[in-house]
Amino acid sequence: MVNFTSTQLETAKTVWNTLKQFGYNDNSTAGIIGNLYAESALNPNVNEHSGGGGYGLGQWTPKSNLYMQASICGISNSEAETVQGQAKIIAQGDTTGQWLAYGNTAYHPTVKNYQVLSEFKKIADLTAAAAAANFCAHWERPNVKYAHMDIRIDATNSIYELLGTTQKNNKGEVTMQCFYQVKGSAGVYYFDGKNLTGLNDMDELNILNRIYKENNEKDMPYIVTDGAWFKRLTDMAKRPVNNI
Numbered sequence: 001m002v003n004f005t006s007t008q009l010e011t012a013k014t015v016w017n018t019l020k021q022f023g024y025n026d027n028s029t030a031g032i033i034g035n036l037y038a039e040s041a042l043n044p045n046v047n048e049h050s051g052g053g054g055y056g057l058g059q060w061t062p063k064s065n066l067y068m069q070a071s072i073c074g075i076s077n078s079e080a081e082t083v084q085g086q087a088k089i090i091a092q093g094d095t096t097g098q099w100l101a102y103g104n105t106a107y108h109p110t111v112k113n114y115q116v117l118s119e120f121k122k123i124a125d126l127t128a129a130a131a132a133a134n135f136c137a138h139w140e141r142p143n144v145k146y147a148h149m150d151i152r153i154d155a156t157n158s159i160y161e162l163l164g165t166t167q168k169n170n171k172g173e174v175t176m177q178c179f180y181q182v183k184g185s186a187g188v189y190y191f192d193g194k195n196l197t198g199l200n201d202m203d204e205l206n207i208l209n210r211i212y213k214e215n216n217e218k219d220m221p222y223i224v225t226d227g228a229w230f231k232r233l234t235d236m237a238k239r240p241v242n243n244i
Contacts, residue, residue, distance in 0.1 A: 023121050129222030
């Protein structure tokens with residue numbers, strides 16, 4: 001999980017509240033913020049560290065692209081330098097043309113190859129982590145090799161737990177379950193607290209997540225980490241339980 005600084009958390013709250021005003025739900029909002037954390041560490045005035053010309057929360061490239069989109073949204077250049085101004089611009093990605101309906105599924109197995117922004121806003125059939133992958137594919141569109149999807153998903157899950165309205169479990173359900181993906185691999189597994197099961201397609205993930213959400217009032221955690229963690233899970237799943 002990401003340990004946000006106080007400044008990053010305040011920025012995230014501003015983005016969260018602004019996106020909510022534009023009709024985004026918890027999943028899509030968290031997915032966007034997770035991407036912004038990966039792009040800029042939630043700094044609205046940062047220049048791309050590699051000198052590539054990116055700027056701001058979403059790393060508009062070049063910086064003039066931010067001002068062009070601001071003008072389309074009726075936002076001044078000075079407001080476009082602020083967190084709220086940039087959040088407003090991001091929220092109107094269909095108006096600015098930044099959001100592309102066709103997404104590259106190579107980013108992550110949860111990416112929908114066709115999705116308009118109005119559908120993404122209300123995304124309910126996928127996890128918050130999947131929302132992160134879809135925003136990356138449809139709005140950010142970095143080089144697939146350097147997308148660092150694990151960082152985007154980790155930040156998304158972290159901010160969802162902090163700011164989401166449905167993160168608390170009030171129904172007494174055992175919540176040791178999670179979806180698990182080995183970093184750099186396309187395969188997704190379901191861990192039920194005891195056993196690991198490979199998922200064949202996104203329908204299986206969506207069904208399991210829907211059941212979990214009915215019982216827990218939140219999405220099932222989606223964890224992306226290295227293969228060593230996966231080996232520990234598989235070893236634990238095979239281990240007999242003493243005295244049972």
